[in-house]
Amino acid sequence: MMVPRKSITYILSITCILAFYLKMCDENAENFTLGEEFIETQTDITLIDTFSVSLSTVLLDKVETSGTENMLIGNYEDKFLGKISCNSYFQIGIPTSIDIENEDVYDSLYLVIYSNGYFRGDTTKPQGIYVYQLTENIVTETDEVLTNQSTFSYNPNPIGTIIYNPKPTSAEDSVLIKINDNVGLDLFLKINEESDVISNNELFIDQFHGLVLKADEAYTGSVVGFNVNSSDVKLVLCTTRFGEHGSEEIRNEFTMYDSTKQFNQITYDLSSTLLKPLAEQRYELPTTNTHGLAFLQAGVGLIIRVDFPSLSNILMFEQGTIVKAELIVLSVDTGNDDGDLNSSLLLYKSDKINRVQSSIASASKITTGESYEEEITYTFDITDYLKDELDDLYFDPEESGLLITLSSTALSSTLERLIIDNKSPKTKLKIYYLTY
Amino acid sequence: MKNKQATTIIILFYLLIIANGSLAQVKNSIYSMYGIGQVIENNYGINRAMGGTGIAFQSGNSINTINPASYLGVSPNSFTIEMGIYGIYNHASDGNITQTTGDINISYFLADLYINNWWAISFGILPVSSVDYQINSSDQVNGELTTYEKTYSGNGGISQGYIGQSFKLTKRLTVGFNAAYYLGNLTQTEIGGGENSYTEYELENKKTINGLHFNYGLQYSIEKADELYTLGLIYGSNKTLNTINDLSFTNTDTTISLEQNNQINIRIPRNFGLGISMKKGSNFRIGLDYQWKNWAQSNFNPSIFETKNSNRLSVGMEYSPNTRESKPFGQISYRLGANYQNSYLAVNNVRINSFGVNWGIGFPMKRNNSLNFTIEYGEEGTLKKGLIKYSYWAFYLHFSLHEFWSNQKR
Numbered sequence: 001m002m003v004p005r006k007s008i009t010y011i012l013s014i015t016c017i018l019a020f021y022l023k024m025c026d027e028n029a030e031n032f033t034l035g036e037e038f039i040e041t042q043t044d045i046t047l048i049d050t051f052s053v054s055l056s057t058v059l060l061d062k063v064e065t066s067g068t069e070n071m072l073i074g075n076y077e078d079k080f081l082g083k084i085s086c087n088s089y090f091q092i093g094i095p096t097s098i099d100i101e102n103e104d105v106y107d108s109l110y111l112v113i114y115s116n117g118y119f120r121g122d123t124t125k126p127q128g129i130y131v132y133q134l135t136e137n138i139v140t141e142t143d144e145v146l147t148n149q150s151t152f153s154y155n156p157n158p159i160g161t162i163i164y165n166p167k168p169t170s171a172e173d174s175v176l177i178k179i180n181d182n183v184g185l186d187l188f189l190k191i192n193e194e195s196d197v198i199s200n201n202e203l204f205i206d207q208f209h210g211l212v213l214k215a216d217e218a219y220t221g222s223v224v225g226f227n228v229n230s231s232d233v234k235l236v237l238c239t240t241r242f243g244e245h246g247s248e249e250i251r252n253e254f255t256m257y258d259s260t261k262q263f264n265q266i267t268y269d270l271s272s273t274l275l276k277p278l279a280e281q282r283y284e285l286p287t288t289n290t291h292g293l294a295f296l297q298a299g300v301g302l303i304i305r306v307d308f309p310s311l312s313n314i315l316m317f318e319q320g321t322i323v324k325a326e327l328i329v330l331s332v333d334t335g336n337d338d339g340d341l342n343s344s345l346l347l348y349k350s351d352k353i354n355r356v357q358s359s360i361a362s363a364s365k366i367t368t369g370e371s372y373e374e375e376i377t378y379t380f381d382i383t384d385y386l387k388d389e390l391d392d393l394y395f396d397p398e399e400s401g402l403l404i405t406l407s408s409t410a411l412s413s414t415l416e417r418l419i420i421d422n423k424s425p426k427t428k429l430k431i432y433y434l435t436y
Numbered sequence: 437m438k439n440k441q442a443t444t445i446i447i448l449f450y451l452l453i454i455a456n457g458s459l460a461q462v463k464n465s466i467y468s469m470y471g472i473g474q475v476i477e478n479n480y481g482i483n484r485a486m487g488g489t490g491i492a493f494q495s496g497n498s499i500n501t502i503n504p505a506s507y508l509g510v511s512p513n514s515f516t517i518e519m520g521i522y523g524i525y526n527h528a529s530d531g532n533i534t535q536t537t538g539d540i541n542i543s544y545f546l547a548d549l550y551i552n553n554w555w556a557i558s559f560g561i562l563p564v565s566s567v568d569y570q571i572n573s574s575d576q577v578n579g580e581l582t583t584y585e586k587t588y589s590g591n592g593g594i595s596q597g598y599i600g601q602s603f604k605l606t607k608r609l610t611v612g613f614n615a616a617y618y619l620g621n622l623t624q625t626e627i628g629g630g631e632n633s634y635t636e637y638e639l640e641n642k643k644t645i646n647g648l649h650f651n652y653g654l655q656y657s658i659e660k661a662d663e664l665y666t667l668g669l670i671y672g673s674n675k676t677l678n679t680i681n682d683l684s685f686t687n688t689d690t691t692i693s694l695e696q697n698n699q700i701n702i703r704i705p706r707n708f709g710l711g712i713s714m715k716k717g718s719n720f721r722i723g724l725d726y727q728w729k730n731w732a733q734s735n736f737n738p739s740i741f742e743t744k745n746s747n748r749l750s751v752g753m754e755y756s757p758n759t760r761e762s763k764p765f766g767q768i769s770y771r772l773g774a775n776y777q778n779s780y781l782a783v784n785n786v787r788i789n790s791f792g793v794n795w796g797i798g799f800p801m802k803r804n805n806s807l808n809f810t811i812e813y814g815e816e817g818t819l820k821k822g823l824i825k826y827s828y829w830a831f832y833l834h835f836s837l838h839e840f841w842s843n844q845k846r
């Protein structure tokens with residue numbers, strides 16, 4: 001009396017096929033847009049760019065400049081920051097083996113350095129370099145570093161000098177500086193006498209101390225970068241050896257010793273500039289006192305502090321949150337006279353006395369507009385930072401300052417500069433605020 | 437259960453319920469965005485094959501939950517259980533864009549216990565309403581010419597666990613009631629932002645609903661030769677369900693609860709239904725139902741949609757060529773039905789109406805068990821006034837299984 005099982009199986013099979021088909025024709029819901037017009041949205045995002053941005057310039061008490069790859073020598077006149085001079089200190093060591101015989105005759109002593117293509121200022125002008133011998137050893141400070149402010153005494157009578165024309169276009173170019181013969185002869189004699197001084201580097205440095213290469217203040221043009229490594233910074237002692245087949249020139253190279261002791265001393269004089277009041281790192285100079293301009297200058301150690309003095313007002317908004325926050329700064333167009341900033345900017349949290357704390361964001365240059373009126377801006381994404389700061393429903397503008405700076409490499413081994421226009425409406429804080 | 441086949445099916449069925457965890461019946465319909473979601477009307481059993489008609493039908497091989505006065509119609513001294521699976525292919529269009537979706541799911545579970553010739557009990561789990569939609573949109577930032585992505589979605593639904601009883605008062609009059617416990621979650625979310633734009637956020641509105649609801653029914657039958665005429669009435673009272681509205685906002689892994697300004701209590705409207713049927717012998721029956729629901733009293737706030745009282749008309753019939761014949765296909769039941777509904781939603785005075793036509797087929801199995809298969813084609817909505825029209829093909833598969841608890845096998 002029953003229906004054969006075949007029919008049941010048939011029905012169940014159809015069901016399975018249908019189920020499979022239904023799953024297959026289930027479109028990806030991510031593409032569904034039907035019904036948009038029937039939706040009543042409960043969330044809105046509004047751009048708020050009326051919270052003020054206060055910039056100020058901070059002069060770092062010191063910038064570490066030892067152990068960099070770039071020996072900076074020269075000076076130049078910055079339109080805004082006055083004259084900036086760079087002197088380079090380093091130690092000289094002894095060769096691993098010395099090839100001098102008793103009958104050899106002293107010829108000359110040269111300092112050889114190689115420029116690396118980096119420059120800042122006007123390289124069409126000739127540059128002068130003085131070589132001085134240090135009268136004390138280069139010793140690091142307590143934190144094992146040397147800074148732009150470090151200084152060591154030297155014999156004021158230069159032992160060598162040169163006037164040369166920088167060639168910034170060729171990446172590597174040697175500069176040879178003749179060293180006084182009395183220094184050369186002294187060195188030659190010590191070798192000949194097999195003095196203890198020549199027996200190891202420590203004794204040699206205790207005696208010889210090192211060198212400082214200073215810009216000739218009579219020439220103001222450019223700062224040029226030179227390679228920092230033992231084969232590219234050396235004193236070459238030239239001697240002549242007379243043999244059966246005539247004379248032979250012998251060279252012994254006294255190379256730079258311990259590149260961590262090489263550092264760039266950077267001197268500047270802000271007294272006739274807008275930044276005259278700057279003295280200590282803890283006291284920033286607001287742009288209200290500097291014609292609305294904030295300065296960042298590598299080497300010298302000028303960085304920029306950012307404050308949002310009115311931002312605590314955002315806490316009065318109810319039922320909302322920040323979904324995006326951007327700090328945008330506009331670079332002042334200073335013409336093409338000097339160093340465009342090529343490095344990325346870094347943004348750090350600051351403490352009350354302008355010390356760099358944790359990293360927040362970085363920004364690269366964005367160029368907009370035509371070439372003759374282009375604008376350069378930098379945009380930092382500070383969404384997470386602001387959300388964190390406002391999370392406890394409390395915002396202390398003094399405790400929430402930020403610092404715009406460069407990477408430590410750029411800060412210590414370049415002279416890149418950036419001036420930010422705090423008056424321009426393009427320097428602003430953009431907050432995308434979600435209300436619900 | 438002595439019946440191996442039945443046991444296997446029941447186990448499979450429970451596994452499916454556990455795996456799915458819901459009785460979702462709606463697939464991607466923006467009309468499910470409002471109120472309690474899309475109301476599921478008479479989606480069960482062989483009633484579905486007859487257009488959802490059943491106010492004046494007795495339960496039989498399959499349980500008729502539409503009228504609680506009908507439970508005495510099952511085989512005497514039997515325990516009947518019934519389960520359904522449901523599948524849908526849904527096509528949506530606003531005249532320009534089309535979207536298709538498909539789904540398969542558990543539909544319901546019912547049981548009916550015949551106690552004696554004047555008393556029967558039924559219980560089960562049935563879907564009441566479902567919410568399922570997703571709308572991908574975009575919005576503009578105020579104060580800047582920038583747009584960002586927004587996704588609106590809804591899911592969840594209300595189910596009822598009920599227990600009902602039918603009592604035979606006189607030879608002609610049967611009455612009954614269902615006590616149903618309604619339980620469910622309706623979740624609507626708005627998600628914005630995301631990668632490369634704004635920090636992603638989510639605004640979630642979750643309604644947790646529960647409440648007890650009663651509905652009542654009666655059936656009055658007159659026998660005339662081999663014809664049985666039945667009049668059925670059903671009534672359900674207006675009931676506000678306990679509703680907890682939770683509004684929460686999530687952004688960068690932090691979720692905060694918000695004050696919900698418009699506390700909306702979900703309401704089951706007063707409803708009334710009238711049906712007539714005629715049964716000839718044991719192999720033919722036909723019925724006609726009308727149902728009215730007082731939705732106009734409910735406000736789906738905030739919404740551009742208005743609520744209207746809904747009207748539903750359905751007709752259905754069932755025919756078995758010869759129940760006593762030994763030829764296999766003579767045992768099969770053929771069913772046909774149609775329904776038309778003036779829905780509870782309207783926008784700019786355009787009603788979101790719907791209709792469906794059904795074809796069903798029932799195979800008897802051993803021990804009076806049966807396997808029923810129904811196909812439905814339906815349409816909902818309109819292309820007028822920028823509205824959305826859905827057309828769907830649905831299928832229902834359900835099993836009725838019987839266990840006789842005394843020796844008096846029929």
